[in-house]
Amino acid sequence: MPQDEFRKGLSLAARIGSEFVAATVVGGGIGCLGDRLFGTRPWLMAAGLILGTAAGVLGTYREATRASGEDSPPDEENNR
Numbered sequence: 001m002p003q004d005e006f007r008k009g010l011s012l013a014a015r016i017g018s019e020f021v022a023a024t025v026v027g028g029g030i031g032c033l034g035d036r037l038f039g040t041r042p043w044l045m046a047a048g049l050i051l052g053t054a055a056g057v058l059g060t061y062r063e064a065t066r067a068s069g070e071d072s073p074p075d076e077e078n079n080r
Contacts, residue, residue, distance in 0.1 A: 016063050020056035027052015 031048020035041040 012063070012067055016060050019059050019063070023056035023059060024049060024052040027055065 027048040027050075028045055029048070030052075031045035034044035034048065038044065
């Protein structure tokens, strides 16, 4: 049914988007806490935002690759 495919796609898009935002917010939050703890304001928050965004991009890439049905890149275990 086309309606079911639409809902699955919408659900996937919402999940990917929320995971990306959550990773960025968590990274920034951890950086902000580190800034308060060590008095390094704003450097750890900036680093946390960068790392959180990178984690969000990586998670988005992995989920999109999995959803498209492509195989993951070969690694040592798959080459044996």
